[in-house]
Amino acid sequence: MTKYDAIIIGAGHNGLTNAAYLAKAGLNVLVVEKNEYIGGAAVTREMHDGWFYSSCSYVCSMMRQSIHRDLNLTKHGLVLVPYLGTVVFADNGDTMVSYNSEEAEYNQLRRRSPHDADAMFRFQADLARYAQLIRKTLLRTPPDPTSFRPRDIKELLWLAKEFWSLGEKELYEYIRFFTMSAADFLDDYFEDDLIKAAMASPGVIGTALGVYSPGSAYILLHHVMGDVDGNIGAWGLARGGMGAISHAIASALTEHGGEIRTNAGVDKITVKNGKAVGVVLDNGDELHADIVVSNMDAKRTFTQCMDKNDLPPGIYDKAKNFKIRGSSGKVNIALSGLPKFNNVPDNRYINRGGQGFVGSMETMERAYDCWKHGRWSEDPFIESVIPSAWDPTVAPPGQHWMSNFVQYCPPVLADGPWTPEKRDAFGQTVINKIERYSPGFKDLIVHMEVRTPHEIEAEVGLTEGNIFQGELTIDQLLFNRPFPGYAQYRMPIKNMYMCGSSTHPGGGVSSACGANAAREILIDLKRPNTVPEDDFYDE
Amino acid sequence: MTSSQVDIKDPFAGERLKESPFHPRQALLNLRDAWSSWNGYKFADYYYDEEYEYFCIRNSCATYDICPMQKYVITGPDAEAMLNRMVTRDISKLKENRVTYVCWCTDEGRMIDDGTIFKMGPDRFLLTCGSPSLAWLRKSTFGFDQLEISDVSDSLAALSFQGPTTCEVLKKMGLVGIEDLKPFCISYFSLGSDDNNRLMVSRTGFTGDLGYELWIEKAYALELWDKLYAAGEDYGIQPYGEAATNMARLEAGFIMPGMEFNEALKTVHYQYDQTPFELNLDWLVDFKKPHFNGRSALLEARDQGAEYTLVKLDIEGNKPAEESFLYSDKECSKEIGYVTSAMWSPVVKANIALAMVMTSALDGDIWAEIYYSKELRHHSKVAQCTFQTHPFWSPKRARATPPGLY
């Protein structure tokens, strides 16, 4: 029986990235995946004849370009295409288009509020400043502030220097920004509610916080700090759907000699004498390895796939208390034609873009209140995009695939567990809302697939269906992610590591978690590092 | 709050740039279709030939569309106090019907923008500047209750009219007494067709030459254009665009946002913006006036001395030192600064530039490393630079009243 140098649990993009870097360094690696397909939440699946859904994750902004280049992902078939603007819809049917050209965008904002059109310049500069600093930390292992090891002290000093280089005033503004709500943050700049709502919406995507909740300003940044070819905040689509990213990384992995086994769910991580030695699969097969890397979320890893007795005291509770809250749903829709929206000009450059059904700041906050009460939002915030408008490979010609991401949707309802009927009712809520802005929309529907947190968890394995593998609140960021003392990818069991979004820098299709974890593993193995340290961030 | 919708009949209306009130006439003259944009307006780079247009400014007369410039009318008993707290110059001394050049800074004493303030009445001011400033104005207004700001950027049409023959043309147009208008003064005239079309003329400009700026409600913009062009026909009138403006202002030694300084509120990197001292604008900062924004930071900056200072350079040879680095030695071993704007000056026959030079290196030699290309092949050379204390172009007529014969 083969013994591997490393087994990686979960063929999501971070697991594949981690494996690819280990294989590149010469390790004999195996990635085990419970589903019959790879990709985790970055998948493309044909769920209706001729329609290929990116059924979970649907846009890409954080993918580290240095990894893209380093793993030669373009050669392996990956093409990322930036996407044009988004239309946001207000409760009263009013719309606001984000135009591609800076001048058109300025005129558009000026028509709503000359003040806000001007304020936008300062807002963008401030966001860029915040984003730049965070971006520099993405491909670095967070320092342990409680440690006196030279490497941690050096890294802490680096971090301090980076912060200090903001200048004193901006430093305070930055600290403030980390803890405040998206609403308070935006109130400093803007007066127009729809502009605020449009800007605030990234602050609540995937998170169990409202726009009025302190901490949501940071999440806003987390969504806009990515870039496509240096354009900070730009979002892109992967040609062929999000699965193309996973497949490109997998292809790089196999080229370096790595192995992937699907239909191989892990039942338990085997621990002997305090060391991780392999995994037991659902079918009872035992696999052995010197190193076990979990790409599963922290809660699932420790509370489902490990024996409590194998864990040092306290770890089980830390994992149990790890905040990983399901708050989002997804509705994938096959359409027989391009939907038309009220108050959106028939302009080829914008009518195929994204749609943000934000309503207003209050509507978004009230949507969150429903979640708190254990109900799905009656008037949800929906972020939609029609990738088939750019990507000819995901739907038959002239027909379209629409991705609808929905806030908020609880993992468990106050009146009991999810049932197919409730799931369908949730789906109806979503398409009813879209129909309000696009009369006739429902008639275009050829097929739809509704996902509540329950379905996301069942398929992808994300606990509660949380898309970030854990809330991105300050108590779970940087050196607190996933738990204080374990933020450097090494887990409390020897030879065991984590490489998923539960680790720094968190959720998003960035490959950063997987790459950072690989770097730490290679350090422990005293092997030369194969992981790029820097991104192209000297803008 | 207004809807952000534009005319839905043209699906691309939202994408299109706004057109200035002078656009119908200017479009006809823009033979090269050389359009760029400014503050959301369609804006001419040049109309026919940038050098020709430049020579019209220096030789005859030419018009420059400044409608896209941002214009705010500030009225009320608190207007003067608010503006005086915002800008670094003491505008309480500004007399009615006078204009003054000002700059304003952040709390940290970094330049937000420069512009001009027109005192149109005891409690009535017009502030003009290159970039939208409403958000900062709103912030500056906090605590001053008795004033109103109206953004007249889109409703007040403005035309800069520059060159040696401008005074004659305006006289011919019927602006009686225009020759007595002193620099930085304002006068009012009637265009004559009805009572509302009051024309405001200020003797201001951005070319360093004799020139005026003409301000009128946008409904009368074409009437103004037609009368001006009729009168100017025999005096070589011609519209000019951004390219010629940039040449003229560089000869006059005027700074431009986005060239010589980075607007502080749009600056991402720490201290990549500038203080007025770095820009040689000490004369705009009046520490004797009542409290103004950034005062204590500016006081500190003045006492510390500026790390860089903006200077005018005369550079040997004829290759413009665009984007050049500056060194203290011919071997280019010690970098001491960088060029912000550079050109060959056709009237002065000099290779001129504005540059930021380390204050500590101002006494020594300055060498520029210049890149230029010859038939697609790139070359570089090192050229010696000489300081200039005065503007490269500053004719007497620009200051004389009456300006005298062209």
Added chain:
Amino acid sequence: MHEYDNIIIGGGHNGLICATYLARKGQSVLLLEASNTLGGLAASREFSPDFRVSVAHSLSHFSEAVSKELRLADHGYSPCGEILDTVGLSLDGQHVVVSGDQISGVNASDTDNYGSYLATLKRFAGALKPFWMKTMPRIGTTRLSEIITFGHLGAKLRLLGKKDMGEFMRVATLPSRDLMDENFDSDILKAVLSWDGLIGSKMAPRSPNASVLNMFYRMSGQHDGAHFLPSGGIKSLIDALHGAALAAGVEVKTGAEVNRVVIDSDDTGLFASGVELSSGEFIKSACVVSSADPKRTFLNLVGARNLEIDFVNRINRLRSDGYVGKLHLALDSLPKFHGVDNPASRMIIAPSLDAIEFAFDDAKYGEYSESPVMEIIVPSVKDISLAPEGKHVLSAHIMYLPHALKGGWTEAARENLYQKLIGILELYAPGISGQIIDGEVLTPADLETTYLNTGGHWHHTELSMDQMLMMRPTYEAAQYSTPINNLYLCGAGSHPGGGLMGGPGHNAAKEIIGTKKKA
């Protein structure tokens, strides 16, 4: 004209403390209080003939150092008041009682966990304790004493041990709900223990921010955060502070509302030269110290035009809308809460964290809570001077009431709220409505009108991460000095913050004395 060394604006506890410290250094001090009574929110006020009460109705973290240094005991303040039991009321009478380190009414696991929970919190609170009574330096300071403060803070955290330090950094910003869910089962216990972290702020159990940090702050007192009433009530504290002030030579003037701080200028910039009273009188002073909240100080007394543009907008954006109201009842006899034996208890009506959360949700849209939550004490049990013999006063903090109610605080809205509150009380203290002689509801808007604290905010401005420590109220004014020379802050809007604590007054005085020494 007489010129003082210092004028203190506001005769709340922080103003009194600051004044006394300065006077004890031999400086001349004039303290000006707008109302006729000293004490600010802690002042006793007759709300119905012969019935008196103060807005602040118990003590939890009044500084021991201040109490000792100012010898408040000599002036009649007895800091060794009895700890009040905190009782989480349950409709079925199965109340949860927290009494110092003892709890009852919860299951065995909660009882167990409470011990370790409290021990951890005490360790964390202990590490922070020295810093509430110190100026928090500017980041990047070059003053040695300030660098030492940072070093001290780092050392304190590091000395918690690797594990605790990591945990500290995680929980400091944790929503209180998460901390509670991690430790306890009982809904009422969770609500009761979160209470002190939330009250006074625009924060609910699910709000990530500073509610846990606030708990550490409140635990800085002598009883680790437990509430108590000194014998003689809150009034004895204010009287003692007044006595200490007079003994130190402070000149106290009540009924003297400051209209503005008079600003002059010289080559170096603007400086405060005195104050102008609403009577028009000008009083000259070398130094002006304001215990008024930052918004009132800068926007009303100094004036925006004398300040920098971003600074003054930053002051204006301080979140300072209060969300706590008060209910005062004059009762003809002792109210009887079902199942509560000790009438000198602090009773909390909040059946669960959700109850607090949902009460908050109403307020964030500008409505008052459909089902308000509240904290009740009957102070007349301890302080018989508050009501005629045999009669009693009930004092309750009500959450959440917005400062600006949608549609305004009309008579109808108040009456509606009052009836709602009585209805809730009746559920827990059957028959209480029959005992009522008189009653009043004070909304945050009323607090603002009466006590001149902007927004009616308890802590002058929100005690949240972005407005704490060296960012309180904002970084340019966090070391008690302000952009205006000779003008200082000493109120709850400065570090460490609000509550009857005394830190701001104490720290400001130290800072002013230090500055004068240097000069």
